[in-house]
Amino acid sequence: MREPSSEPLPDFTTGEGLRVLLEQLTAEQLWRTHPAARALMQYAQEKYLPLARSWHRDPADAAYEAFMAMRTPAIRRAADPWAAITRAVELGIAAEVHAERLLTSTDKARRPDHRPDEYPMRAGHYETFFYHVLAAATPPASPTVAVERVVRSASVFLVTTGWYPRTIETAVEYICHRLTTLASAQSAIDVLRKDDAMRQRLGFSARDWNGLLRLLLGPRSKKEATGADPARLGIFARLLLGDRTEDLLADHQLAAISRKFTRGTAA
Structure with missing residues (x-):
């Protein structure tokens, strides 16, 4: 040496x-x-x-x-x-x-x-998330509370179907914020699909980012929506219309679509 x-x-x-x-x-x-x-x-x-x-x-x-x-x-x-x-x-x-x-x-x-399609789960792994959902089950006292309930419920569904908790919480909050600052849902979808800086910062591939937007916001246009598409309304819309996390999880087609995108995530 x-x-x-x-x-x-x-x-x-x-x-x-x-x-x-x-x-x-x-x-x-x-x-x-x-x-x-x-x-x-x-x-x-x-x-x-x-x-x-x-x-x-x-x-x-x-x-x-x-x-x-x-x-x-x-x-x-x-x-x-x-x-x-x-x-x-x-x-x-x-x-x-x-x-x-x-x-x-x-x-x-x-x-x-x-990686396995169904991720093993430790006891109590998502306990905090479900406590948040139960605590938010009462009628919201303000629009802010309603938005928080939607963000939490959407995050619980996505985490339960395999998305990584820390990354998906940040992504859902960001998408919800952008949705409230733009003129229309269509504008939000167009802007978010081109938001490569935030997508890369969060560690999403273009495929998974677009899949997440479709899950949360629904298809970009009526032409993309079909009667058999479980994501045609978007998770945000379904939660605002009264669906709960349990309802989303009971939609096996929607859960399967969500799991399909998690197979390509890096985090």
């Missing part, structure tokens, strides 16, 4: 500097001895601290995912090594969370096609 070089270290905070350092650490087998390796991992842990916190994970988990990614040739060949590492950390942490939630291995959780 060679000793660390006395040459000035590259600036690993840049993509090219990181590539040069990774090539040196790997080729000369200096990961355990080079002072830059320790500095790099400290920097990575600080860099991905917000990401770890957003998933309620230990920052060391994010640093570990970054370390594992840095040792692969794909990162060194990437056009933007830091961007590739960030994506690897996101996927790695998401897989760990999925594995815990689905009671399966991290390897299987990384591959959506290997």
